[in-house]
Every structure is written in C-alpha cells, then in structure tokens.
Amino acid sequence: MQRSSVIRRALVAAVAVAVVTGCKAQAAGPEETASPSAPSSSASAPASPSGEASTPSDDKPSDAPTTASPSSSAPAAKVLMKDGDENKQVRELQARLRQIGYFDRAPTGFYGTMTGGAVKGFQKKRELPETGSVDETTWQKLVAMTHEPTADELKPSTTNKLDKPDARCMTGRVLCISKESRTLAWMIDGKVVSSMDVRFGSENTPTREGTFQVNSKSRNHVSTIYHTPMPFAMFFSGGQAVHYSSDFAARGYNGASHGCVNVRDRGKVSSLFDQVKVGDKVVVHW
Known part of the structure; x- marks a missing residue:
C-alpha cells in the first residue's frame, strides 16, 4: 500500500516537470515580440517559385536609405x-x-x-x-x-568708332562724349563735324556724367592742383575739362586722368579748341 502511494507521488511529480519544461520551450523569442500592427517579414516578402521568401533584386532591405538623385536643374554657370x-x-x-x-x-x-x-x-x-x-x-x-x-x-592706333549719339547731342553745338566708345564727337545740329579718342578719370577720380556747358577756355593751362600741363583746356564742370594729354598720347589707355577728358591727338584738339565757344553744350554719357 505504501509502495503504491510512493509510485503515484512519483508519477505526479514527473507530469508536473514535463508541463513546466514544455511552457519554457514555447515562450516567444525576441523576433516574435513585434506589435500586432507590424507585418512579419515572411508575410510582406513575395514568394519565390521554390516557395521561399524573396528579397529585392539589389539585396537591400526595402526601407534602406538610398542615394539621392542629382537635381534636375543644373547650377547657374559662373559669370x-x-x-x-x-x-x-x-x-x-x-x-x-x-x-x-x-x-x-x-x-x-x-x-x-x-x-x-x-x-x-x-x-x-x-x-x-x-x-x-x-x-x-x-x-x-x-x-x-x-x-x-x-x-x-x-590697342589699335586707329580712332575709336563712334556709337549712336545721345539724344541730348542732336540739337545745337555739342561736345558729345561717350564713355562706352571712349570718343568725343563735335556736333552741330545733329551732324558730326569731327571726332577723336578720349580717356577718362580713374575709379577714384571719375569724370562726371551729365549735361554741362563750356564755362571757360585756356589754351596753355597748367593745373594748379597737379602742376601738369593741360593744353587747349575747355572747362565744363568745376576743374574738369577737355584737354590734350601727352601721357594719353604716350601710354594710351594704360593710364587715366584725374577726372578730365583727355585727348591724345594734339592736332584735332587744337582745331576743336578754336571752334568751341564758351556756352556750348557738353554731354558726358555712357
């Protein structure tokens, strides 16, 4: 009788151990703890003919970062x-x-x-x-x-070509001076009487632009500021004048004036000086 009781207790203990061991084996591993809303990898991957889950052709996870494609609009070219x-x-x-x-x-x-x-x-x-x-x-x-x-x-030695005269130069007696073509055109009632190359002031001493008039003339003028000769000077704006420049004749556009309109052809500016009168218009423009 006692032997039967011992046998029954031994059987009950064995069954209990078996049940505990079985629960541990079925416990969920880390890969099975995803939230219910996240699809499993086996469910989202398409099946291959062999029945195995296939991966994208480039062997990258579908959510892996990709290199951004170049912008369709090229950057502006450097000027x-x-x-x-x-x-x-x-x-x-x-x-x-x-x-x-x-x-x-x-x-x-x-x-x-x-x-x-x-x-x-x-x-x-x-x-x-x-x-x-x-x-x-x-x-x-x-x-x-x-x-x-x-x-x-x-730096050709020929005279610069005149551009289209400014509208302000088309009436009366005008010294029409273009900074763009670097020319002076002596005009009377819209007709060019003579023309010549000119040079202007530097960035620090620019030649003023606008409409002026000849307010004085000096055939053998010498600058009281720079103490340099200014032959055939025709003043139109303060100390700025149209005049012959030996430096312009020698160096061309490698130099600059202190604001005056330099002429490099002595013969032309001498003739111009004799024709221009005090009160004649002066137009300096681009």
Whole structure:
C-alpha cells in the first residue's frame, strides 16, 4: 500500500516537470515580440517559385536609405565678365569678338551695351543661352575660334568708332562724349563735324556724367592742383575739362586722368579748341 502511494507521488511529480519544461520551450523569442500592427517579414516578402521568401533584386532591405538623385536643374554657370566690368580680360574679349566680326570697333576694356550685344550675337549663333554675359562655356568657345590678340589688336592706333549719339547731342553745338566708345564727337545740329579718342578719370577720380556747358577756355593751362600741363583746356564742370594729354598720347589707355577728358591727338584738339565757344553744350554719357 505504501509502495503504491510512493509510485503515484512519483508519477505526479514527473507530469508536473514535463508541463513546466514544455511552457519554457514555447515562450516567444525576441523576433516574435513585434506589435500586432507590424507585418512579419515572411508575410510582406513575395514568394519565390521554390516557395521561399524573396528579397529585392539589389539585396537591400526595402526601407534602406538610398542615394539621392542629382537635381534636375543644373547650377547657374559662373559669370566671368558682365556689364559694367572694366579690365584687361574685357579688352581681350572685345579683340577676339572683333576677329570674327562681332565687335566692330577698337577694344576699350569696358563692358557696356555694345559688348553685351556682341556677346549675345555670338551666343545665339552657337545656340548658347543668350545672357549677354560671358560664362566659362561662352569664353572657351570664343577662345577656340580665335587667336590670342596681338598688341595692335588690343590697342589699335586707329580712332575709336563712334556709337549712336545721345539724344541730348542732336540739337545745337555739342561736345558729345561717350564713355562706352571712349570718343568725343563735335556736333552741330545733329551732324558730326569731327571726332577723336578720349580717356577718362580713374575709379577714384571719375569724370562726371551729365549735361554741362563750356564755362571757360585756356589754351596753355597748367593745373594748379597737379602742376601738369593741360593744353587747349575747355572747362565744363568745376576743374574738369577737355584737354590734350601727352601721357594719353604716350601710354594710351594704360593710364587715366584725374577726372578730365583727355585727348591724345594734339592736332584735332587744337582745331576743336578754336571752334568751341564758351556756352556750348557738353554731354558726358555712357
């Protein structure tokens, strides 16, 4: 009897151990603790013909970060030369454009409306964006089509070509002075009587722009400020005058005045001095 009781207790203990061991084996592992709303990997992956879950063709998880594609809009091209610039590279630009017929005057080194128009014409012919400014692409195409300008091409000795007269120059007796073409045209009632190359003040001592009149003349004037000769001086704005400059004749556009309008042809300015009267109009414009 006692033996039967011992056997029954032993059987009950064995069953209890078996039940506890079975619960531990079925406990959920870390990969099975996802929240109910998250689909399992086996459910979201399409089945392959063999019945196994397939992965994307690039073997990357579908939510892996990807490299952003380049922007469809390219950054704006860097501008090398533009309206208002004045330097040696602009002079070279004008000389190169002149070689192939896009710039019909002597290089001045100043980037104004005429230079911008010439650049637009060049860009249009080459199916480039017609910006009127010179970027790297425009410059390289121009350089490939032209040769390096010679000293004579950069600074020809011939008189600069006149641009279209300012509207203020079309009536009366006028010294019509263009900063863009660097010319002075002596005009009477809209007709050009004579013209000549001119040079202006530097950035620190600029030649004033606007409409003035000749207020005095001095054939053999000497500057009281700089103590330099100013032959055939025709004053129009304070101490600023149109006059002959031996420095302009010798160095050309490598130098600058202190604000006056320099003329390098002594014969022309001497003749002009004899014709101009006090009270005649002076127009300085771009």
